[in-house]
Each structure stands twice: as structure tokens, then as C-alpha cells.
Amino acid sequence: MIKLTRLNGKPFFVNALYIETVESFPDTAILLTNGKRYVVKEEEEQVVEAIKRFYQEIGLLGRNFWKDDDVEE
Numbered sequence: 001m002i003k004l005t006r007l008n009g010k011p012f013f014v015n016a017l018y019i020e021t022v023e024s025f026p027d028t029a030i031l032l033t034n035g036k037r038y039v040v041k042e043e044e045e046q047v048v049e050a051i052k053r054f055y056q057e058i059g060l061l062g063r064n065f066w067k068d069d070d071v072e073e
Contacts, residue, residue, distance in 0.1 A: 002050040004030070005041040014038065016054040022047050 001013040007027065014030065021031045024044040031037050040047065 002047075002054050004038070004047070004050075007039055007041060009041075012038075016051045019051060022051075 002016050003011055003013055005011050014032070018032045018034065019030055020033050022044055023029050023031070027039050028042055028044050028047060029037055029039050030047065042050075
């Protein structure tokens with residue numbers, strides 16, 4: 001689960017496994033696989049980073065998977 005903040009300032013948790021898209025126009029909107037849409041205070045990049053951390057914590061994503069640098073072999 002990742003912690004986010006509604007526009008009214010109330011925090012809530014979302015299961016990142018059910019996030020389908022994250023968009024900004026200008027507010028950040030999160031669309032879940034069940035069709036529900038949440039508008040949050042966090043910037044798009046902050047949400048993506050939270051999703052990455054969640055995936056790493058549960059073992060679905062390796063530490064270097066999202067790195068932009070070339071991996072030396």
C-alpha cells in the first residue's frame with residue numbers, strides 16, 4: 001500500500017498493484033483497474049517513486065530495474 005493525500009488534505013492508502021495509470025493535468029489523477037479515479041496532492045513523480053518503493057518492498061522489482069544508468073557487466 002502507498003500513502004497519498006486527497007486534495008482536501010486527508011491521507012489515504014491505495015494498493016499500488018491496482019494502479020493502472022498516473023496522470024497530471026495539472027492535478028495528479030490515479031486510475032485504478034476497477035475504474036475508480038483519485039485526485040491527489042502529490043506530484044506525478046512522487047507517486048511513481050512510491051509505487052517503485054512498494055514494488056521493491058514486496059519483491060516484485062529489483063533495486064536496479066528503474067536505474068537510468070547503464071549496468072556494467
